[in-house]
Amino acid sequence: MKALVLLSGGVDSATCLGMAIEEYGNKNVCTLSISYGQKHEKELEAAKKIADYYDVEYMSLDLSRIFAYSDCSLLTRSHRKIPRESYAKQLESSEGKPVSTYVPFRNGLFLSSAASIALSKGCSVIYYGAHSDDAAGNAYPDCSNSFREAMNQAINIGTGNQLSLKAPFVLWTKAEVVERGLKLKVPYELTWSCYEGGEEPCGKCGTCIDRADAFAKNGVADPALKKGE
Numbered sequence: 001m002k003a004l005v006l007l008s009g010g011v012d013s014a015t016c017l018g019m020a021i022e023e024y025g026n027k028n029v030c031t032l033s034i035s036y037g038q039k040h041e042k043e044l045e046a047a048k049k050i051a052d053y054y055d056v057e058y059m060s061l062d063l064s065r066i067f068a069y070s071d072c073s074l075l076t077r078s079h080r081k082i083p084r085e086s087y088a089k090q091l092e093s094s095e096g097k098p099v100s101t102y103v104p105f106r107n108g109l110f111l112s113s114a115a116s117i118a119l120s121k122g123c124s125v126i127y128y129g130a131h132s133d134d135a136a137g138n139a140y141p142d143c144s145n146s147f148r149e150a151m152n153q154a155i156n157i158g159t160g161n162q163l164s165l166k167a168p169f170v171l172w173t174k175a176e177v178v179e180r181g182l183k184l185k186v187p188y189e190l191t192w193s194c195y196e197g198g199e200e201p202c203g204k205c206g207t208c209i210d211r212a213d214a215f216a217k218n219g220v221a222d223p224a225l226k227k228g229e
Contacts, residue, residue, distance in 0.1 A: 009046030012129030037064035040197025
């Protein structure tokens with residue numbers, strides 16, 4: 001049995017990779033990273049380092065043209081600034097809509113593309129790292145459990161019952177993800193989460209805030225931060 005892991009370069013996908021390798025062994029796991037026109041390459045560089053660390057096959061795919069019409073603040077073409085506040089704070093003024101860093105149906109596109117590649121590579125399962133904190137308040141609706149269930153059904157039916165979708169953290173908090181990853185000795189020092197592309201994480205965007213909180217709740221310093229070394 002083989003698995004494909006969607007690997008963004010962040011905490012959640014790196015932990016997914018660690019879990020997949022624990023279950024199937026690194027020779028039966030491959031990874032896929034996707035460029036979607038984001039403002040920096042840091043997370044993709046991190047993904048390659050993580051794949052190399054685990055000695056697994058690394059593949060990449062460019063879907064940036066699909067998002068050419070989006071004004072999502074994460075994208076290179078957008079003039080909108082990335083919010084420097086928590087997702088909860090952002091949702092207070094979103095009128096029920098996803099946050100500005102939501103890339104239109106990104107996970108749907110990623111998973112559909114991954115399904116085609118996974119099937120061609122002889123895999124029977126796709127892992128992706130959605131967790132409950134991202135889905136809370138409709139911040140990222142394509143991280144919700146209902147979305148996962150619908151996509152799993154579509155992928156399973158569309159591949160003739162040959163492929164399924166696994167999102168082990170979809171009902172977990174990010175702190176619980178980190179707790180699991182620490183036990184697996186996931187190389188968090190190689191990961192990148194920040195929406196900015198600076199030398200160091202900004203510490204102020206929504207994903208930086210969530211990441212810091214997750215490590216703090218586990219009583220450990222973030223190994224990706226120099227001050228935490």
